[in-house]
Every structure is written in structure tokens, then in C-alpha cells.
Amino acid sequence: MVRQDDAAGCAGCDDGCMVSKQVAHFASDGVLIAGGGRAILLQVADPTVAAGVARHSDFAHRPLQRLHNTLTYVYAAILGTPAEAATVAGFVNRAHRPVARAEDAALQLWVAATLYETAALVHGRVFGAIPSALADELYREYAILGTALQMPAEAWPANREAFRLYWDAQVDSLVITDDARQIAHDLFAPVVAPQWLRGVLPLARLLTIDLLPTSIRDTYGFDWTPRDQRRADRAWRVIRMLARITPHRLRSTPARRYLKRLRRAATSR
Numbered sequence: 001m002v003r004q005d006d007a008a009g010c011a012g013c014d015d016g017c018m019v020s021k022q023v024a025h026f027a028s029d030g031v032l033i034a035g036g037g038r039a040i041l042l043q044v045a046d047p048t049v050a051a052g053v054a055r056h057s058d059f060a061h062r063p064l065q066r067l068h069n070t071l072t073y074v075y076a077a078i079l080g081t082p083a084e085a086a087t088v089a090g091f092v093n094r095a096h097r098p099v100a101r102a103e104d105a106a107l108q109l110w111v112a113a114t115l116y117e118t119a120a121l122v123h124g125r126v127f128g129a130i131p132s133a134l135a136d137e138l139y140r141e142y143a144i145l146g147t148a149l150q151m152p153a154e155a156w157p158a159n160r161e162a163f164r165l166y167w168d169a170q171v172d173s174l175v176i177t178d179d180a181r182q183i184a185h186d187l188f189a190p191v192v193a194p195q196w197l198r199g200v201l202p203l204a205r206l207l208t209i210d211l212l213p214t215s216i217r218d219t220y221g222f223d224w225t226p227r228d229q230r231r232a233d234r235a236w237r238v239i240r241m242l243a244r245i246t247p248h249r250l251r252s253t254p255a256r257r258y259l260k261r262l263r264r265a266a267t268s269r
Helices: 021-027 030-043 047-056 065-079 082-096 105-127 132-142 160-173 178-188 195-211 214-220 226-245 253-268
Strands: none
Touching: 021 065, 021 105, 021 132, 030 065, 030 105, 030 178, 030 195, 030 214, 030 226, 030 253, 047 105, 047 178, 065 082, 065 253, 082 253, 105 132, 105 160, 105 195, 105 226, 132 160, 160 214, 178 195, 178 214, 195 226
């Protein structure tokens, strides 16, 4: 759960922040980045999303670009001021103009849903169950990841129970295309990547495959043995241990840096 001992360290959430300190504390935790690969592979498990990403993104040569763009958007939308959230949403909307059906509310909902559900899943893996009242608040606030991209507010399921029904139905309807499989390959075996990234990709791949719903994992064609599961379980134990001994102020470093870069860019224009 969101720990009270370091709840004061709400990175990036200043006087203009639109959410409560507990929501900011949750959203700014760098441990959530461990779910980035899962969110991407679930997004592109929708054939329309996969086709758009395949034609307008280049994981093979720029593997970090989509992660940087997504983190900037998430941190600005949830932790930033209304003006910062609007600015970043404008960037994303303009970038999506050449992409077929990018303004489709159902697709915007699916992308936002993968970000919310993955964040909740990773947080639960590391810190345990979130108290119900806070979980409800988090769910309501994460709707902004869709509404900032022009998704109608009423498209976001009314509550967590409705979201679970939506989520299960969507997962059952997903179709893994050749585009999606190529993206998955390029995500973990990029042609061009800094050495440090190549060093962490095996762990990222392990955690990503472990987090995927079993049906999606199998349809992608990922091999997953009992040995792989033991390795993933050990990795999560280490992550949980490190999270317990690392202050939130350090874990939230990525959020602070992305927001600082965004604010620096805004003032330099």
C-alpha cells in the first residue's frame, strides 16, 4: 500500500498539482516503470494500435523514445499543473494526427486502461493491496490519461468493478498480429541501444512476460517455463526489498526529472 512513513515525498506535486498527495505519491513512484513493457505489449495487442505503432514508431532504432514520451505524458497529466497537462496532451494529439483512428475514443480508452491497470498491478506486486478508498480515488484520477487525449469522460467505466468487467472483456478480444510480434521483438532486441539499456533488457523482458495475462503471453508466443517463473519471483522479491529500504524521494527521481525537463522546455520557448 502507499506507505505513510514517506508520504510527504510527493515528487512533482506542487501548489498547482491537480491530485491529492496520496495519488501523487502513488503516481510518482519510479517502481511503476517496471510495468512499461507490459503496457506497451497490451496496447499493441489491439490490431489497430499495433498498425499505428508499427508505422509511426521505431523501437528497433529508438527503443526509449516511446517510454520517454509516455512517462512525460503520464507525469504531466497526473502530477503537473492544468497548463502542463494541456501542453503535453497537445503534443501527443498533434503527433497522433497522421495515425489512423488515433482519435477513436475506444482506442484512447484502451491505451489509458493499460496504463492504469499496469500501474495498479505493479504497485500491488511490490507494496501489497491499496486501501479501498484510495484505490477508488486513484481509479477516478487515472481517467485523465484518456480524457486529456479527447476521450469523453463518460467512456471511462463508472467504477473499479465496471472497469474489471471492461478489462476482462477487452483482454479476451485481443488479437496478436504480426505487427505486434515485431514490436515485441524490437522492444527487447533493438538494433540500436545504449550499453546500459542492453544490460537491463533481459530483466525487463522477464518482468514484462511475467506481468502479462497468461492468454496474451501464450498468444505472443513467449516461452515461459517453471524456471522462468522462479527467476521472476526472485526478481520481484529483490525489487520489494529494495523498495522497502529506498526512500520515496529517491524512487520518485524519474518523475521529478521528467517534470523538471518539461518545465525547463516551457520556460525556454
